[in-house]
Amino acid sequence: MTNELSRPRRSVLYVPASNDKALAKIAKLSCDAVIIDLEDAVAPADKVAAREKLAGIFANRSGGRLEMIVRINGLSSEWGNDDLLAAARCEPDGILLPKVDTPRDLLEAGDVLDDNFAPDSVRLWAMIETPKAMLNIGAIAELGRDPSSRLSCFVAGTNDLVKDTGVLATPDRRYLMPWLMTMVLAARAGGLDMLDGVSNDFRDLDAFARECAEGAAMGFDGKTLIHPAQVEAANRAFAPAAQAVAEARQMRDAFALPENSGKAVISLNGRMVERLHLAQAEKLLAKAAAIGA
Ligand code: COA
Ligand code: MG
Numbered sequence: 001m002t003n004e005l006s007r008p009r010r011s012v013l014y015v016p017a018s019n020d021k022a023l024a025k026i027a028k029l030s031c032d033a034v035i036i037d038l039e040d041a042v043a044p045a046d047k048v049a050a051r052e053k054l055a056g057i058f059a060n061r062s063g064g065r066l067e068m069i070v071r072i073n074g075l076s077s078e079w080g081n082d083d084l085l086a087a088a089r090c091e092p093d094g095i096l097l098p099k100v101d102t103p104r105d106l107l108e109a110g111d112v113l114d115d116n117f118a119p120d121s122v123r124l125w126a127m128i129e130t131p132k133a134m135l136n137i138g139a140i141a142e143l144g145r146d147p148s149s150r151l152s153c154f155v156a157g158t159n160d161l162v163k164d165t166g167v168l169a170t171p172d173r174r175y176l177m178p179w180l181m182t183m184v185l186a187a188r189a190g191g192l193d194m195l196d197g198v199s200n201d202f203r204d205l206d207a208f209a210r211e212c213a214e215g216a217a218m219g220f221d222g223k224t225l226i227h228p229a230q231v232e233a234a235n236r237a238f239a240p241a242a243q244a245v246a247e248a249r250q251m252r253d254a255f256a257l258p259e260n261s262g263k264a265v266i267s268l269n270g271r272m273v274e275r276l277h278l279a280q281a282e283k284l285l286a287k288a289a290a291i292g293a
Contacts, residue, residue, distance in 0.1 A: 006290045007067065008032045009153070009193050010222040010238035011231045014071070016041035017050035023057060026066075031231045032222065033067035038083050039074075039098050047079050051086050058090035069125060071096040075109060084109060088118040094152060096125040099160070101132035103139050110150050124150040128183050129157025131164055137186040144190030154187045155224055156180060158197030171207065173214075184219040196220040202227035212237035240288045248281035248288075 011031040015022045017038050026034055036057060042050045054070065061068060070092045072083035076099075087095045097109055106124055113122060126133075126140065133140065143149040158176055161167075167175035180196070187194035196215035199208050208230055215223050216237045223234045240248075251268060255278050260266050265274045 006286045007065075008222070008239075008287065008291045009067070009195060010291070011225055011234035012067075012069075012155075012195055012222055013225045013228065013231065014041060014198070017053055017057070018042045018046045023053075025228060026057075027060075027062055029066070029228060029231060030235065031066070031225065031228075032235075033069060033093070035069045035071050035096055035224070036092075037071045038079070038087075039071050047073065051079070051083055054086050054090050058092065067093040069094040069096050071098060071127075074099045075105065081112075084112055085116060088113055088116050088122060091119060091122055093121070094123040094125045096127060096155060098127045098157070099130055099133075100126040100128070100140065101130055102136050103143055106140065106143055106149060106151055110148070113150065120147075120150070122150065123152035125153040125155055126151065127155050127157040127160075129160035129164075131161075134161075134179055134182065137182060138189065141186040141190030141192060144187075144192040151190070151192065153193040153195065154183055155195045156183055156197040156220075159200070161197075173211075180218060188219070193221045194219070196223040198224050198226050199230065200226070202230060205229065205233060209233045209237065239291050240284045244284060245288045248284045251278055251281045252285065 009032050012033040012035060013029060013031045014035045014037050015026060017023070017036050018041070036054065038047065038050050058068065070087040070090065072087055072095060073079040075081060075084065075097070084095065095109070095113075097105060100106060106126060109124060113124075128134070128137065141154070143151040158173070161176065161179060162169045173180070184194050196218075199211050201207060212223055212233050220238070222238045225231060225234060251273055254260060254266060254268050254273070255275070265272060267273070
């Protein structure tokens with residue numbers, strides 16, 4: 001059993017709760033997590049019916065390692081509160097709150113979960129997609145240091161950020177970059193996982209693979225996806241590379257030698273290696289083991 005921290009979240013697929021064909025695919029998907037969406041993928045006229053489907057979706061849940069998250073409508077919307085209660089009853093791995101602006105938004109959702117006796121295993125995930133969230137991101141991330149807040153993961157909401165800021169969406173995401181890197185930094189400060197935003201052009205898998213590689217290099221733990229065709233590339237890009245795993249093993253073995261036991265720094269293949277590199281290597285090996293499991 002992997003703990004929450006070493007749980008892989010390489011590929012996290014949105015599945016509209018109103019789309020039966022898409023829902024039927026869940027059991028066969030090789031993504032690490034799905035986000036059952038009640039928010040922007042569901043038309044207002046379908047919101048209530050989509051919410052009523054949640055219990056059935058979770059009743060069919062397989063015992064595998066797939067994480068199942070529910071994205072509810074914003075708590076200030078007419079659907080938000082009932083969505084939160086319905087989601088909590090399903091005991092998902094996480095409830096994803098959209099349009100989070102301040103730490104208070106998460107604290108209020110956490111209070112509702114506590115008041116309704118949702119088990120601690122029901123974590124909160126937060127969409128980072130508003131200008132206010134970007135300005136408050138340090139304070140929001142800080143909640144990650146308090147397990148009772150339930151906060152576990154940030155999700156970049158790039159489509160909303162583009163809409164709300166007016167920046168031009170370009171294939172290289174150049175105007176989003178400062179905010180994406182700030183999200184990664186804040187997530188690390190709070191001990192949270194950080195998922196990259198979606199790639200809307202789901203037919204161009206070459207461009208998608210490039211965006212995954214870029215996201216991995218930027219420090220994201222994984223990517224949110226909109227189409228099953230995107231799963232494989234994300235799984236590949238966000239898994240530790242074989243070469244990196246081999247080097248991490250070599251480093252662990254080198255530090256384990258009796259002559260290196262008290263050393264802070266050693267020489268390995270002509271490079272300086274410190275204990276901080278060992279810690280990084282051990283983290284990578286834990287991630288590789290979790291994925292292999
Ligand atoms: N999850 C699970 N299955 C999905 C899926 C998803 N996100 N997207 C598509 N599929 C399924 C389709 O139902 C279809 O199934 P079928 O073979 O049984 O007919 C199959 O994959 C092929 O789909 P395709 O025809 O290529 O795409 P589409 O035109 O049906 O759907 C979208 C395209 C973009 C509308 C759809 O992928 C989608 O709704 N994605 C999620 C959108 C979302 O959640 N947005 C909010 C967050 S950004
Ligand atoms: Mg959004």
